[in-house]
Amino acid sequence: MSTFAPGSAHLTCRALVVDREGRVLRLRDPAELPGARPEAGDHTLLEAALRAVTERTGLARGDLCLTPELLTTPVHVEAVGTGDYEFTFALYLTQDVPEPLAEADWLPVEQLNSGPLKAKLSALNLNGRPAPVNASAPVIPRPAKAPEAGGTELNIVGVHLYAEDDDGRVLLGLRHPDAAFAGDTWHFLAGHCERESAVACLVREAYEEAGLVIDAADLELAHVVHVLHGPSARPRMQLVFRARRLGGTPWLREPDKCLAWRWWDPDALPEPLVPYARTAIDGIRAGRTYSEMGWCPA
Structure with a gap:
């Protein structure tokens, strides 16, 4: 996936919507997925x-309801002309919706899999996903309880650095294309907690990834995002911890994981940006301390 500076490309953002029977929503005229170019009021693609x-529709x-793929990156990015790109995001319905819909129809995957939508459907892997035919169940159910936790769901803890320069710009890194998570996407300096405290983990990750020295006393919890990926x-x-002081200048200590460190104006954040990172930045600027992503209503 490429990174686009404002004005450097024409983007169309499409939605691949799947209903509770596994059918795909397609417009009648023209026969394509719903899509639009970003406008001033759109905070994200x-x-x-x-x-x-x-x-x-x-x-x-x-x-x-957002699918697991949407919480990381679009399921499909396609160059459709010189300087023109399409970003396709995947969504599920959370409930049955009366038919017919305005300007659109629900079509079985089999009718679409041999046409122009084939690459997008392949990326979403609908054929390998059980169709959500039980109308009484939510599209994305509550995860099964971890048996070793005695009925308590275990959460993975991630730590993230929110750092600003003297001009109020936020530090973000461009992840390597081969990264296991969010390749070619901008993100906080981040890591997963090992057998250590969250603050100790972030101090370690900051030095390992970017050569930054941070005193644990200079970190304060700024925002929490509770994310469900599937x-x-x-x-x-x-x-997400705010650093009141940073020692050193960020540089690439792990080029196999990160391609660049850059300071960004929070009013002009890069695309693509990990969605929950954007949520955290918006929350911090608004004075909120907690957000949720991916939790669909029952």
């Missing part, structure tokens, strides 16, 4: 895709 769905945003995955508690 996802916002543009959601707007396209609600405006063209009559579905409400509350009818849509029905079989453990939830993740993403802790």
